Amino acid sequence: xxxxxxxxxxxxxxxxxxxxxxxxxxxxxxxxxxxxxxxxxxxxxxxxxxxxxxxxxxxxxxxxxxxxxxxxxxxxxxxxxxxx
Amino acid sequence: xxxxxxxxxxxxxxxxxxxxxxxxxxxxxxxxxxxxxxxxxxxxxxxxxxxxxxxxxxxxxxxxxxxxxxxxxxxxxxxxxxxxxxxxxxxxxxxxxxxxxxxxxxxxxxxxxxxxxxxxxxxxxxxxxxxxxxxxxxxxxxxxxxxxxxxxxxxxxxxxxxxxxxxxxxxxxxxxxxxxxxxxxxxxxxxxxxxxxxxxxxxxxxxxxxxxxxxxxxxxxxxxxxxxxxxxxxxxxxxxxxxxxxxxxxxxxxxxxxxxxxxxxxxxxxxxxxxxxxxxxxxxxxxxxxxxxxxxxxxxxxxxxxxxxxxxxxxxxxxxxxxxxxxxxxxxxxxxxxxxxxxxxxxxxxxxxxxxxxxxxxxxxxxxxxxxxxxxxxxxxxxxxxxx
Numbered sequence: 001x002x003x004x005x006x007x008x009x010x011x012x013x014x015x016x017x018x019x020x021x022x023x024x025x026x027x028x029x030x031x032x033x034x035x036x037x038x039x040x041x042x043x044x045x046x047x048x049x050x051x052x053x054x055x056x057x058x059x060x061x062x063x064x065x066x067x068x069x070x071x072x073x074x075x076x077x078x079x080x081x082x083x084x
Numbered sequence: 085x086x087x088x089x090x091x092x093x094x095x096x097x098x099x100x101x102x103x104x105x106x107x108x109x110x111x112x113x114x115x116x117x118x119x120x121x122x123x124x125x126x127x128x129x130x131x132x133x134x135x136x137x138x139x140x141x142x143x144x145x146x147x148x149x150x151x152x153x154x155x156x157x158x159x160x161x162x163x164x165x166x167x168x169x170x171x172x173x174x175x176x177x178x179x180x181x182x183x184x185x186x187x188x189x190x191x192x193x194x195x196x197x198x199x200x201x202x203x204x205x206x207x208x209x210x211x212x213x214x215x216x217x218x219x220x221x222x223x224x225x226x227x228x229x230x231x232x233x234x235x236x237x238x239x240x241x242x243x244x245x246x247x248x249x250x251x252x253x254x255x256x257x258x259x260x261x262x263x264x265x266x267x268x269x270x271x272x273x274x275x276x277x278x279x280x281x282x283x284x285x286x287x288x289x290x291x292x293x294x295x296x297x298x299x300x301x302x303x304x305x306x307x308x309x310x311x312x313x314x315x316x317x318x319x320x321x322x323x324x325x326x327x328x329x330x331x332x333x334x335x336x337x338x339x340x341x342x343x344x345x346x347x348x349x350x351x352x353x354x355x356x357x358x359x360x361x362x363x364x365x366x367x368x369x370x371x372x373x374x375x376x377x378x379x380x381x382x383x384x385x386x387x388x389x390x391x392x393x394x395x396x397x398x399x400x401x402x403x404x405x406x407x408x409x410x411x412x413x414x415x416x417x418x419x420x421x422x423x424x425x426x427x428x429x430x431x432x433x434x435x436x437x438x439x440x441x442x443x444x445x446x447x448x449x450x451x452x453x454x455x456x457x458x459x460x461x462x463x464x465x466x467x468x469x470x471x472x
Binding site: 018019020037039040041044045047048051058060061063 | 293294296297298299301303305346347370371374375399
């Protein structure tokens with residue numbers, strides 16, 4: 001899966017959790033929790049949705065590492081490569 | 085015979101519009117089953133029945149707005165004799181009043197099925213923009229779906245949809261204004277604040293979560309809720325309502341959670357019997373409740389039965405919350421953000437995580453002395469998180 005495909009799928013999940021957010025203007029290198037209205041429950045739902053969508057089996061120890069688009073892509077690439 | 089009435093889903097609700105009957109005359113119903121959907125200022129709510137039996141009569145038509153307390157249906161309870169003949173009071177085949185409603189927009193009439201109306205309400209679709217494909221141009225569910233699916237960017241979102249959302253927000257704002265104004269007018273609030281050391285609780289939780297999958301992760305908010313719920317057992321006068329000049333202590337501890345909605349506004353649905361739920365169940369319940377609140381699919385019991393409210397504004401950076409009690413309740417507990425602060429223990433200073441907890445309470449129901457003891461009990465419980 002390319003970075004672009006990964007990014008689009010991540011954005012789509014984020015869009016379901018925060019449908020009112022303007023995701024087009026999201027900076028991919030910054031914590032999205034500081035750019036759009038995402039609380040701890042939303043973040044938990046986001047990580048669970050990533051886990052389910054990509055069947056990534058995200059370890060609990062990595063729970064806090066999905067806070068920017070860039071970090072999501074890096075983490076997912078690593079986890080998907082590991083599971084192959 | 086039992087009467088199924090338009091429930092009061094909070095101090096701010098005076099009426100509701102029956103959107104859809106989910107049962108027909110002659111259907112068996114069981115306690116807790118959803119039998120109708122009602123549109124309120126807080127959105128569409130699924131209404132449960134509180135008796136086992138058979139639907140004898142449906143008295144209100146879909147689309148009718150009626151005051152709280154109006155009898156909507158008659159239910160023949162188990163064991164009682166049926167009235168003969170059991171007849172459908174509300175015609176399901178004839179075009180009901182709800183089918184044709186005067187549109188606010190240029191006086192045209194809108195023909196739509198109840199399901200289509202409900203869906204349009206949920207999706208923010210203005211029915212006057214939908215082309216009906218049913219008999220006589222009646223709008224069906226599929227027509228609403230088609231309209232909602234029309235490709236559009238956020239900036240191109242149709243004016244009608246924005247207007248529908250705005251109207252909903254206005255109604256909710258009015259409802260909140262009414263309840264909060266009543267609260268400040270009628271309830272003599274007193275406020276207490278304490279700082280709780282959360283160090284032990286957070287360390288314990290971190291360890292606890294390492295053994296869990298992401299799906300079963302527990303957030304610290306759940307520890308706060310459980311501590312409040314358990315503490316209330318020793319302070320029943322705070323788990324109560326003030327009505328007709330007297331205190332009504334509630335047997336069940338149903339904690340209302342203030343949940344902000346994405347489109348604006350606030351709803352406080354309840355986690356029922358929070359004191360009896362283990363932490364993982366409470367977490368699942370909270371997750372589910374937030375999800376359903378934000379997607380507009382709450383049950384009536386979750387809105388009608390809360391006995392106290394907890395609000396947590398810590399994630400918005402707030403240090404201390406001074407809440408407004410939701411009448412007729414008599415207390416509200418507020419939590420601020422978790423911050424690192426200095427703790428002095430045995431003459432030594434150390435850094436620790438802390439949180440400010442507040443109690444807003446009704447002075448007609450309790451005094452500051454009891455309120456202070458209650459906050460101290462929450463603090464004590466959070467120092468032994470493994471017992472929660």
